[in-house]
Amino acid sequence: MKAITFHGKQNVSVEDTPDPQLASPDDVIVKVRQCAICGSDLHVYYEHEKGLDHGTPMGHEFMGEIVDIGKGVKDLTIGDVVVSPFSVSCGHCYFCSIGLTSRCVSSQLFGWVENGRGLRGAQAEYVRVPLASATLVKVPAGMSDEEALLLGDIIPTGYFCAKQAELKRRQTHMVIGCGPVGLMTIIGAIHCGSDKLYAVDTLPERLAMAARLGAIPLDASKGNVLEIVREATEGRGADAVMEAVGNHATGRLAYEVVRPGGIISMVGVCTDPYLPFSPADAYNKNITFKVGRCPARSLMNELIPVVQSGAYDFASIITHHLPLSRGVEAYDIFANKKDHCLKVVLS
8 A cells, every 4th residue: 555654854755565454353444535644743754753663654634434344343344434533542441431532551643653563654545443443433424524534633632722721701812823733722712612812823824714713813923922912901811821832932922921820721742851831930820731632532522513513614724635645745835834734634
C-alpha cells in the first residue's frame, strides 16, 4: 500500500509499505477514505518530539471502511464506515471508566513506532486498529466524511479545551491560537455558553474564520491584547483562557491575560521543558491550570448529535483536499501555511 512515511526532520515521502495484517482477535483493518495532517504531526515533522522510527507511516486522523475483522470484534462488521480517535482504548480499565480514555492503560497513539514498538499511522491506504470494538465509532447516516474525520480529533479536542475552562455566560473568555484546534475551541466555547469570546492570532485569514464562527478577533501583531481585554473587564482580565498552540509565548500570554482566580485550559501540545509561569506566579494569581491530551473517544458519542444538528459549520475549516500521492506537498503546504492553508485532508 501507499503511505506517507517519516525519514527524519522535515523529510517525509510517499512510498510503498506492507499492507497491515490482523495481529490480534480484537483488530480490524480499515481502508482509509480520508485522513488529515494534524498540528501535532508537525512536532514529529520538525523533530520537536524525537524517537520515531524512520519509515513509519505517519498520522492519526482518519475515517474509512472496515475491510477485515478479527474474531473477537463485537458490534462491528465488514463494510461498516467508521471513524477513529487518535489513540486506541480498551473501554473497561479505570481510566476508560472515568472518561479519561486518552490515558487508557492499553493506549497506543496512531503513527508512533519507536524501536520497533508501537502503532503505524493512518496517512495510508489501510490501517490496523487494535481494540477496535472499544475504539471505533460507526459514522451515522447523513454525516459527511469530512465531519466524521474531524470528529476523531479536533472537534473533541476543541470541545474539551472549552469544557475544561468551565465557561459561564456573562463572562469574558479568550482563545489563543486560531489554527484548526483553536477554531474548534471557538465552536466548543460558544456551545458551552460563552457569549463574550475573544480570539487571538496574527494571520488575517485565521482571524477572519474566527470572526465567522462567532468570536471577536484580536490581531496580536497590531495591538496590545492584554490592554484590550483589561479595558473590557474593568482591569481584571479574562475569566478563562483557552490555549490551543502549545509554546512559551502563547502560554505566557494566557497567564498574563487571565484574571486572578481564573482558569487556563491548555490543549496545545507543548514541547518546551518548562511552564511559561512559575509556581509563585500561579500562587500569586490563584489560577487554575488544566492541561493534557483530550479523551477524544469518551467525547465522540456526545458530540455526534452536535455535528448532526448542523448548528456549526465544522468542515468550513478544511481549505485543501489533496490525494495521498501528494503527501509531501501537503506537508509543505500545511507546515508553512502556504496558500492560506488551515486544514489539509488527504484521500
